[in-house]
Amino acid sequence: MAIGWLTVLSHVPWTEVINNAPKVAEGAKKLWKSVSGKAPETPAGSGASQPPASAEALSPVAMEARIRELEGVVAELHTQMLASSELMKQLAEQNTQLVQRIETNRVRTLWLAAISVAGLVAAVVALSNLA
Structure with a gap:
């Protein structure tokens, strides 16, 4: 099961995800601002779905x-739309935080790998000097 996740995660274009995360968050914020600022409107003169x-x-x-x-019905749909856009905003913010954490972990992993390689080289040099 873990191998399947690793395969999926290895195929994700992380550089694109990281680069696009701020755009996604900004788009969600714009959507939330545009939707939350409008009051529910009543249809003006539009015909009903079935005429009497x-x-x-x-x-x-x-x-x-x-x-x-x-x-x-329109007010209920507007409420649902507000709730949906709030959820999208929260998901975009969580996505941004997740991408930032992944990037931090990637940098830490690179540092740890570099330190491990340096330690291995030092150990090999020390062992070769003893022999």
Whole structure:
């Protein structure tokens, strides 16, 4: 199971991920700002999905009830859109943090590898001087 993950992770273009992480976070912030700043709008004069068929459905009371129902649906969809964009913003921020941590770990790993190689060379030199 771990080998499968290692294979997947080795095929990820990490330089592109690292380079694009700030763009993704900025895009999510712009989306959040554009969506959260708007109030739910009511449709102005747009036709309903199914026009009323009878004269009773055309009465002002029925039309008003239908308009209120549609306004409720629009407000609910707007709330869902706000929640979705907030989630996308949070995911983009987490992605940015994850990429930063991965980059930090990559640099640390390179330093540790360099120190290990230097220690190995020192050990080989010391052993060759003893012999």
